[in-house]
Amino acid sequence: MKSDTNKQTTHLFSQRFSRNKVMELSITGILRFFTYLVIVLAGYLFLDITYNGSKAVFTKEAPFVNFQFLTEKPQTLHVFEPADIDTQLKSAKAEILTKSIKRRALSNSNYEAAEAFTLAIKDLNKEVKELDDLRKERRLMFSDTEYRALATTPSTKDFVYSTYAYSGGGIGPAIIGTILLVFGSILIALTLGVLCAVYLSEYSKPGKVLQSIRLSILNLSGVPSIVFGLFGFGLFVLYLDWGVSLMAGWFTLALMALPVIITASEESMRAIPKGFREGSLALGASKWTCIRTNVLPYAMPGILTSSIMGIARVAGETAPIMFTAAFALRDRLPWEGLENSTDFFFQGVMALPYHIYVVSSKIPQNEYTQNMQYGTAFVFLLIVGLFALSSIILRVKVRKKYDW
Amino acid sequence: MNVNFDIQGKQAEPSKPPKPVIKTKNLDFAYGDSQALFNISMDIFKKEVTAFIGPSGCGKSTLLRCFNRMNDLIDIAQIKSGSIRISDIDIYNKDVDVIELRKHVGMVFQKSNPFPKSIYENIAYGMRIQGVKNRSELDETVESSLRGAALWDEVKDRLNKSALGLSGGQQQRLCIARALAVKPKIILMDEPCSALDPVATAKVEELIHKLKKHYTIVVVTHNMQQAARVSDRTAFFYLGRLVEYETTEQIFMNPKNSKTEAYVSGRFG
Amino acid sequence: MSTEDLQPKDTSPEFSKRRVVLFGKDTDSIIKGFFGCTATVAIVVLFLITLFLIKEGSGFVGQYQTSLKQYRLSGLEYVDILKERREDHTALMQYLSDIKAEWINLLKKEGLTQQAIFKKVMSPESKAVFLGYSRTSSDLRRFIKDKMDAAIEIRDQQITNDNLQETLNNYAKKITEVEDYSFKLSEEDRAEFILKLKEKVRAQSFDADKLETSKGLIEGLKSGVALDTKSREIYLSLLRDEFLATENRIQPVIFEKSILKVTNEQQRYFEILNTLEADMKAILLKSDSIELDNNNLESRMERFKELNALFFTSIPEHKTQIKEWDQNAAVPLSKSLSSFLTGKDWITASDQQDWYGILPLLCGSLIISFVALCIAVPLGVGAAIYTNQISSPLEQNLIKPYIEFISAVPSVVIGFFGVVVLGEAMRGLSQLEFLAWVPFFPIQERLNTLTAGCLLALMAIPTIYTLAEDAINNIPKHLKEASLAIGATPLQTTFRVIVPSALSGIISAIMLGFGRVIGETMVVLLCAGNRIKIPEFSDGLGVFFQPVHTMTGIIAQEMGEVVRGSVHYRALFMVGIVLFIASLIINVSAQYVVKKYNKMDS
Missing domain, CATH: 1.20.5 (Single alpha-helices involved in coiled-coils or other helix-helix interfaces)
Known part of the structure; x- marks a missing residue:
């Protein structure tokens, strides 16, 4: 206790500088940096896709939404570029390349000559930009239907002709297919999942059976999606002979979502206070009546909100539907040209995730295809994101409302 | 229970005037909007055992946790006015390093809370966080702390076993030993015996009595007999106010306030 | 309702009765x-x-065994042994031409003109070495090519036979069916029948009587009706004709005999090898006369000679291997399984032998997971510690849902982002001049292990984060208080008490993150580069810039294109089984970690 007499400013409990403190500050800094790094990286992904994707989905004039893109079927894009500008562009670009190589060779020995090259390249770049603008102005683009309707195709003398698969038209069938797949699988997964959860939370007694059920649920949640795809292909497509169809996709996705939904449902049922059940049972209600009237209604909001997250994740999966439900391209919408009503269930559909896979792996990235690629990814992210967001927000609300 | 309920014995040592270590002045304390402590002023004296008694929710634990600023952990907790000075330093001053303060003012909790580590590591923890690496120094401190907490003979053969394997009373004494290891001057005990059986309680009380020689001890308790047994002074709290603060003898034998009388005689609480 | 109704009635209780509805x-x-x-x-x-x-x-094991058997019987295996020396020689040639290229580069740096360099490199001595060396193996190459063609021919014949045999069996089945009197023509049969009848009529190969009947038949034949005796007879005779024709087309392969086309001329082969050895030695002797004038190059030349010496010593062993090769050595069933599990090649649709070895895919999956976890573990666990222990409540309320939201981002969108943004960005970065000092820059492929690993990390972070945060959150508050009360700083408390206590939970979070990463399909399919080859670990860190293929990726990529029931198809399911088992092991051990710790705690 001598220290506090030495100086007025330092006393027994005064702040002292130590290496430990510097280290602590830096560790805190590192951890904070890690956290914000994750946020920034993911944020960049969202922004990039939103920014580039909104170019395809939104328009500058009213009604501001590109309904054509959202509703039409995918088509091949036919592009005619003005030939004269194309050749000029190519030669200019080639010149830039040769000049920059020469500049690099000179950059060490002859500084002035290198500088001259730099200037020349700058000029050329400007020229290229002007030419490019001109090209964009004069080029012609047609979708499949428009192209076929043309009375005379532009002559190949004046134009360089190229086609890009999937890049014209829109993604209507894929959106519809995804929505069909998601809602069908929700229905199946919720039914099965809630029934299973009722048993687990209300009827089960600890023992071997319960243990093995829990173990299976845990293990099921870790099975890779592609294995589900193989399984769905083996069971539904081949063995039950449903073919590549909505039904096969529904069941495959539903079984995949099952573990999440069972866990979520059981949790929200267990959160119902015991008093609710006892009160009902003490009045002479049977167990089932008690569950029906005093457990399920109160657990339902919780079940639904937590399940949405599972469904959002399942809706985003591509691997399970690759061999069970998805077609790369299908001209008909699901309700067109059905001979009888059951055919509806046994037809393959287009789906957004598979479409994204196809367009990002099977066709090249360039200015003509990118718009549609980003647009598809954006629409898909939007759909899945809305599901997830609503689940996160609703969950907070439900917790507040039903806080027993 | 041979712990002395011997108030005469305490009277026998009035020779040196008691020196206040913790000085609380006009302390108002609140959790958000609800005020928990009203205008508390009291001095706690060096190398004495001070007991805080009172019914649940009277603010005795809150005050105790003010002394080593454990209330900082609660975001909405704040001192509205008044001051607490330990060794003549305002501990809520800005330039106070709360870490240094807590090294000076140790604490033992209601529920024994050993870390899920070995007994040895539990005691050595306080040294290690101060950067002591020397094995012999650690060994020495561990032994002396365990001896200080009257636990050494019981655990010396299993220092490397998990502390979670000890009995409840042993765990609590381990926590006291852990607090001793950082060499505090003041030890705060928040109902240290409330979760223990009578035999373990007796041991802890014996320990408190022994520790008094070297440490200033503040103990919060529900149990009036315990307060009477172990403390030199007793403070009675009621609804966030300090009702009476006197020597233990005074409080139990001759309370001035009617509420105190009612409480110590067991008519409410 | 009057109050009297609420009074309990004095009737005997009925709770002894159970209302039985069904089966008691x-x-x-x-x-x-x-x-x-x-x-x-x-x-x-x-x-x-x-x-x-x-x-x-499961059918894979048997089918692959058959395939391996044919590989041995047809002598393709023998040819592959022959090819080993050729490959070695090619590698040596590559080494030599590397030396030459380096030499030219060196000369260029010394400032020699094009002509001077040409003069030096193309001097008679060096020409004799560099060109002469590559010529030494021309005989060997020709020989092996011949033998390979012969072996492939045998194998193809065998496959044709198998197919024909299947057709034959189908005919035989049909004939027995038709011989049964209750046989009815199906629509397909009818079409086929009429087609054949028309052919016969056109060719007039029937006798006149039958011809007349069949002309009538073409008009009046109906499906789903039992055949009358006459038309049945015609149909049967047609089928039998086909049967015989097919049977004649089968030219059974007698492996013992046909193999001779491959294994004959062993003596000549040995002679070729001997001349090769002699030629090479002669050229190596000449190589001393080249003036390389550089220590580094000379030491490489020395190394080249050592390698050659190794090549020569391996020849006798090679010869015995050839002599001892046995066409009839058995291919056990376990061989097919072990060559799946330990095979280093995954080669499909080749004109020689298809190989289904899982190692390149497994390595690819593991190396990508490794990269992903290296990034995701510090970030995920770090963020979990930060939000739970350090950050303000406001930060907590924003960061937690945000990271949870990331987990909902579809993998295919992340993969797409990798293709269009990250891959390009990485290549751009590696081509920057001021980063040229980094080894392996500029990278060859924009889609490689690192690209896929980074993106997978983004997918694994939410999983690891959520579970680790849960584990940390579950540590009782009183431990934190105890530590703080002793005078530990919050960070000391976090790292010395809380994190060690939550360690089992964090480890299991990491394991589940690993499970998620190894089972992820779309990102690796789009961004891993899809080159089926075991990454070259000898490249050091460069291994992370190589494209790889993964178990999940190969299933997704090839499943759509394979013939149902083929070996290839079954091999993909085998890969699926391996994945399934791996995921089970990861899951069970993650649970084990948690359970073991919990037992210790209580």
Whole structure:
């Protein structure tokens, strides 16, 4: 206790500088940096896709939404570029390349000559930009239907002709297919999942059976999606002979979502206070009546909100539907040209995730295809994101409302 | 229970005037909007055992946790006015390093809370966080702390076993030993015996009595007999106010306030 | 309702009666049974997955064994042994031409003109070495090419035979069917029948009587009706003709005989090898006369000679291997399984032998997971510690849902982002001049292990984060208080008490993150580069810039294109089984970690 007499400013409990403190500050800094790094990286992904994707989905004039893109079927894009500008562009670009190589060779020995090259390249770049603008102005683009309707195709003398698969038209069938797949699988997964959860939370007694059920649920949640795809292909497509169809996709996705939904449902049922059940049972209600009237209604909001997250994740999966439900391209919408009503269930559909896979792996990235690629990814992210967001927000609300 | 309920014995040592270590002045304390402590002023004296008694929710634990600023952990907790000075330093001053303060003012909790580590590591923890690496120094401190907490003979053969394997009373004494290891001057005990059986309680009380020689001890308790047994002074709290603060003898034998009388005689609480 | 109605009536209680509805059970136990049945759905699904993977995959072992048997019987294996020396020689040639290229580079740096360099490199001495060396193996190459063609021919004949045999069996089945009097023509049969009849009529190959009948038949034939005797006879005779024709087309392969086309001329082969050895030695002697004038190059030349010496010493062994090769050595069933599990090649649709070895895919999966975890573990666990222990409540309320939201981002979108943004960005970065000092820059492929690993890390972070945060959150508050009360700083408390206590939870979070990463399909399919080759670990860190293929990726990529029931198809299911087992092991061990710790705690 001598220290506090030495100086007025330092006393027994005064702040002292130590290496430990510097280290602590830096560790805190590192951890904070890690956290914000994750946020920034993911944020960049969202922004990039939103920014580039909104170019395809939104328009500058009213009604501001590109309904054509959202509703039409995918088509091949036919592009005619003005030939004269194309050749000029190519030669200019080639010149830039040769000049920059020469500049690099000179950059060490002859500084002035290198500088001259730099200037020349700058000029050329400007020229290229002007030419490019001109090209964009004069080029012609047609979708499949428009192209076929043309009375005379532009002559190949004046134009360089190229086609890009999937890049014209829109993604209507894929959106519809995804929505069909998601809602069908929700229905199946919720039914099965809630029934299973009722048993687990209300009827089960600890023992071997319960243990093995829990173990299976845990293990099921870790099975890779592609294995589900193989399984769905083996069971539904081949063995039950449903073919590549909505039904096969529904069941495959539903079984995949099952573990999440069972866990979520059981949790929200267990959160119902015991008093609710006892009160009902003490009045002479049977167990089932008690569950029906005093457990399920109160657990339902919780079940639904937590399940949405599972469904959002399942809706985003591509691997399970690759061999069970998805077609790369299908001209008909699901309700067109059905001979009888059951055919509806046994037809393959287009789906957004598979479409994204196809367009990002099977066709090249360039200015003509990118718009549609980003647009598809954006629409898909939007759909899945809305599901997830609503689940996160609703969950907070439900917790507040039903806080027993 | 041979712990002395011997108030005469305490009277026998009035020779040196008691020196206040913790000085609380006009302390108002609140959790958000609800005020928990009203205008508390009291001095706690060096190398004495001070007991805080009172019914649940009277603010005795809150005050105790003010002394080593454990209330900082609660975001909405704040001192509205008044001051607490330990060794003549305002501990809520800005330039106070709360870490240094807590090294000076140790604490033992209601529920024994050993870390899920070995007994040895539990005691050595306080040294290690101060950067002591020397094995012999650690060994020495561990032994002396365990001896200080009257636990050494019981655990010396299993220092490397998990502390979670000890009995409840042993765990609590381990926590006291852990607090001793950082060499505090003041030890705060928040109902240290409330979760223990009578035999373990007796041991802890014996320990408190022994520790008094070297440490200033503040103990919060529900149990009036315990307060009477172990403390030199007793403070009675009621609804966030300090009702009476006197020597233990005074409080139990001759309370001035009617509420105190009612409480110590067991008519409410 | 009057108050009297509420008074208990004085009747005898009825709770001894159970209302029996069905099979001696009352409603409640039936309902319970119903829920009990639905609860087993997880077990059933798990069982079905196992069942169907095995059902489709198990045929692989047998089929692959057959394929390996044919590989041996047709002598392709023999040719592959021959090829080993050729490959070695090619590698040596590559080494030599590398030396030459380096030499030219060196000369260029010294500032020699094009002509001077040409003069030096193309001097008679060096020409004799560099060109002469590559010429030494021309005989060997020609020889092996011949033998390979012969072996492939045998194998193809065998495959044709198998196919014909199958057709033959189909005909035989049909004939027995038609011989049964209750046989009815199906629509398909009718079409085929009429087609054949027309052919016969056009060719007039029947006798006049039959010709007349068949002309009538073409008009009046109906499906789903039993045939009359005459038309049955005609149909049968047609089928029998076909049967015979097919049977004649089968030219059974007698492997013992045909193999001779491959294995004859062993003596000549040895002679070729001997001349090769002599030629090479002669050239090596000449190589001393080249003036390389550089220590580095000379030491490489020395190394080249050592390698050559190794080549020569391996020849006798090679010869015995050839002599001892036995066409009839058995191919056990276990061989097919072991060559799947330890095979280093995954080669499909080749004109020689298809190989299904899982190692390159497994290595690819593991190396990508490794990269992903290296990034995701510090970030995920770090962020979990930060939000739970350090950050302000406001930060906590924003960061937690945000990271949870990331987990909902579809993998295919992340993969797409990798293709269009990250891959390009990485290549751009590696081509920057001021980063040229980094080894392996500029990178060859924009889609490689690192690209896929980074993106997978983004997918694994939410999983690891959420579970690790949970684990940390579950540590009782009183431990934190105890540590703080001793005078530990918050950070000391976090790292010395809280994190060690939550360690089992964090480890299991990491393991589950690993499970997620190794089972992820779309990102690796789009961004890993898809080159089926075991990464070259000898490249050091460069291994992370190589494109790889993964187990999940190969299934997704090839499943759509394979013939159902082929070896290839079954091999993909086998890969699926491996994945399935791996995921089970990861899951079970993650649970084990948690359980073991929990036991210790209580």
